[in-house]
Amino acid sequence: MTRVHLLGIRHHGPGSAALLKGALEALDPACVLIEGPTEGDALIEYAALPGMKPPLAMLFYASDEASNAMFAPFAEFSPEWVALRWALDRGREVKFIDWPAAVSLARAPVDAKDEEAILTQTQPPERVRADPLDILAEAAGYGDGEAFWNALIEQYGGTGQTPLEVFAAIETAMTEARQHQADVAGMSAVETLRENRREAFMRTHIREALKRHEGLVAAVVGAWHIGGLRKSATAIEDKALIKELPRIKVEATWAPWSDSRLSFASGYAAGVISPGWYRHLWDLYSRDQHEGAEPFAALWQARTAALLREEGYAASTASAIEAARLALSLSALRGMAIPGLTEMRDATLSALCHGDETALRLIERQLYIGERIGEIDDAVPQMPLKRDFDLWCRKTRLKPSELTEEMRLDLRSDAGLLKSTFLHRLNLIGVHWGRLLDAEAGRGTFREIWSLTWNPDLTIALAEALVWGVTLERAAVGATVDRSSKTTSISELADLVRAALVADLPEAAKACIDRLQAAAVHLSDITDLMTAVAPLVRIVRYGTARKLPEAELRGLIATLAAEINAGVRTGSHQLDADEASARIDAMRAYDEALGLFGDTGLTEEWHRQLARMVDDEQIAAPVAGLALRRLHDSRQWGEPAVAAAFSRHIVGETPARAGAFVESFLSGSAEVLIQDPVLLFLLDEWLSGLDENSFIESLPLLRRALSGFDTGGRKRVMDRLRGGRQTVATLDEAAKENPAFERALPLLRQILGLESAGIEA
Helix, strand or coil: CCCCCEECCCCCCCCHHHHHHHHHHHHCCCEEEEEEEEHHHHHHHHHHCCCCCCCEEEECCCCCCCCEEEEEEEEECCCCHHHHHHHHHHHEEEEEEEECHHHHCCCCCCCCHHHHHHCCCCCCCCCCCCCCCHHHHHHCCCHHHHHHHHHHHHHCCCCCCCCHHHHHHHHHHHHHHHHHHHHHHHHHHHHHHHEEEEHHHHHHHHHHHHHHHHCCCCEEEEEHHHHCCCCCHHHHHHHHHHHHCCCCCEEEEEEEEEEEHHEECCCCCCEEECCCHHHHHHHHHCEEEECCCHHHHHHHHHCCCCHHHCCCCCCCCHHHHHHHHHHHHHHHHHHCCCHHHHHHHHHHHHHHHCCCCCHHHHHHHHHCCCCEECCCCCCCCCCCHHHHHHHHHHHHHCCCCCCCEEEEECCEEEEEEHHHHHHHHHCCCCCCCCEEECCCCCCCCEEEEECCCCHHHHHHHHHHHHCCCCCCHHHHHHHHHHHHCCCHHHHHHCCCCCCCCHHHHHHHHHHEEEEEEEECCCCCCHHHHHHHHHHHHHHHHHHHCCCCCCHHHHHHHHHHHHHHHHCCCCCHHHHHHHHHHHHHHHHHHHHHHHHCCCCHHHHHHHHHHHHHHHCCCCCCCHHHHHHHHHHHHHHCCCCCHHHHHHHHHCCCHHHHHHHHHHHHHHHCHHHHHHHCCCHHHHHHHCCCCCCCHHCCCCCCCCHHHHHHCCHHHHHHHHHHHCCCCCCCCCHHHHHCCCCHHHHHHHHHHHHCCCHHCCCCC
């Protein structure tokens, strides 16, 4: 293989890309081979189209299961992209040589027989795998492999060596490091077999290229693989190693990518820490003649200063110049040809941010990660989900636009219903083109108001949604069912049921209903159950523009209500303040929902449980207060029974418990006090009997309870308190007749909020 030049690179490394471009110019190979799935060969020709703007990714997915997919991303500074464009621009053959995506996506890179043989072997204790670059970094005096590779390759700034000499040095160093790692802390047996098989594929493709071409062949691969590709192995041995590997049928297409998804922080294993910084390096290297370190540092700091000014910080041009000079000084002190990211950041923090890291954090994403999103040429065949999306856009006459627009839909019309279904399905797969502002006009669900804003990043979300299905409908079903399988929250499952129904996905709705019923049986969180019932009842009661599985929904509601009624009393014991607050909100919604649902048996059982809660001493005070109020409002208990229960819960109780009970009972409407003088008398007696400290402790709770009364209700309560005397025109006149009332008048006004309301009582 003397005609083969192995060029070891780092994925998405701008220095590697610059060196590679120089090496290809020097070699002028007849054929360029690139590490990557071989199915990518069908996509190569499109890379030269003018509308192809990185970051981009090759998308490979199983033909019969789009959720089984993988991406191969490229930035403009990725060595693989540079090699691809170099070969296309010069009309040279270019091929991918890694093992096929058909093998990777078969999810069985090690067949059962080999795996069983490996696992039954006697293995030494598992050791932590060392990064080979860390080994080299330690020998060279660097803290870690990342810093070592960046300093020598990605930020080399010119070393006096030719690109081919640099690649020769990389080959020597990485081959030695790989051997040393195998001796010290290598890969597991399964990982080793996987790497050996990948490299067997690469060697096979290299041999085939040598047969096709008489000239030089350049193979662009990860530097780690060079030692394996130089390994002495025959074609027969390699063929035996990759024989009978499982494969599946795979489709391939181009998809837009983004800077954030190129970053290591996104979870991308081959990602880089700072795509924005690497792009800045590539801008330097891609010029015909490097302008030197000074303009390089000045441009970065000027960009940093501009971003800081956009955030409202006073970042002057003079400070940017000072930051650039400081970065150059730091790099000189550390023996670097050009400042690295660490030097640039330290200089920015000192000269532009004055030591304030908060300012720097505001622009870190824009500056270090970047916000660029790739674009696909119109001539490129689109992925199936994107094709289906474009078809829906044509059917609904909706066109993506970055300008925000408001759209009102009447779901009783075919056009409005189609648009609503489209947007709801997009939301289910994470493509939030539309945000629902308003629905349920009046008490029905036949009108929706949407705010539409298209962001280029949504194209990425559309590509990612391929894991759920190749059409919008199938993807929305897959995403909804998957989310339902990963949660036990009843309220979340109820939301998924409703989302599936409004997206016209009966299959997904049925699956979520089944999941919700199963979860409800084992759930002890009554609050969650109550919260789930209200939206489901509204759907059944008022309907939607879509076809409903009404029988299943009514059965689900009945099941949930039965569980709630059976467990609400014991589930309301010893609740803390936050739990009690959430419970009474849920109880109000549930009580109203039962009334709308119209099941007499469930309603009667609910009222029986409310009565038992009122008489249960272990029930949280706010819950008991609301239970009594509901019994009063529904006329299940007469005034004497309500008054007796009210008295039991406030007389002799601690101010905190009595105040919480009163707050919950009174909350919402003043009519209960206006129409029931006995309750008003009991409340008056309780307040009058409190000592000063207890009164002060109870006052916030009482005032919070009365804050929900409207202005007219507050005034009528004041009229009741002064005995309803028609001859007394104002409270001030009543105070003149009763000295005790006069002393209490300022506080009474404050409690009822009459002063703030501007009422002359």
